[in-house]
Amino acid sequence: xxxxxxxxxxxxxxxxxxxxxxxxxxxxxxxxxxxxxxxxxxxxxxxxxxxxxxxxxxxxxxxxxxxxxxxxxxxxxxxxxxxxxxxxxxxxxxxx
Numbered sequence: 001x002x003x004x005x006x007x008x009x010x011x012x013x014x015x016x017x018x019x020x021x022x023x024x025x026x027x028x029x030x031x032x033x034x035x036x037x038x039x040x041x042x043x044x045x046x047x048x049x050x051x052x053x054x055x056x057x058x059x060x061x062x063x064x065x066x067x068x069x070x071x072x073x074x075x076x077x078x079x080x081x082x083x084x085x086x087x088x089x090x091x092x093x094x095x096x
Contacts, residue, residue, distance in 0.1 A: 034089050038082045043069035
């Protein structure tokens with residue numbers, strides 16, 4: 001089976017027959033909520049993710065993503081003051 005990302009279709013490898021096609025495209029939207037300037041010239045961005053195909057329960061509770069702005073590393077080291085900044089923002093998000 002082969003997948004064509006342009007048409008969201010799956011085809012048989014032997015004869016090229018269309019096996020399945022996804023009619024609707026699922027799109028997620030990442031919206032920046034907070035940009036946190038950390039020590040040592042690092043930046044974290046807290047984003048809210050929305051998707052029309054999610055259940056009402058998921059939409060209501062919210063899904064969030066934390067991203068390091070300069071993607072040089074997969075992880076980020078935090079100082080105690082950085083943790084304090086993040087804690088305040090995460091508390092604000094959880095109370096919404």
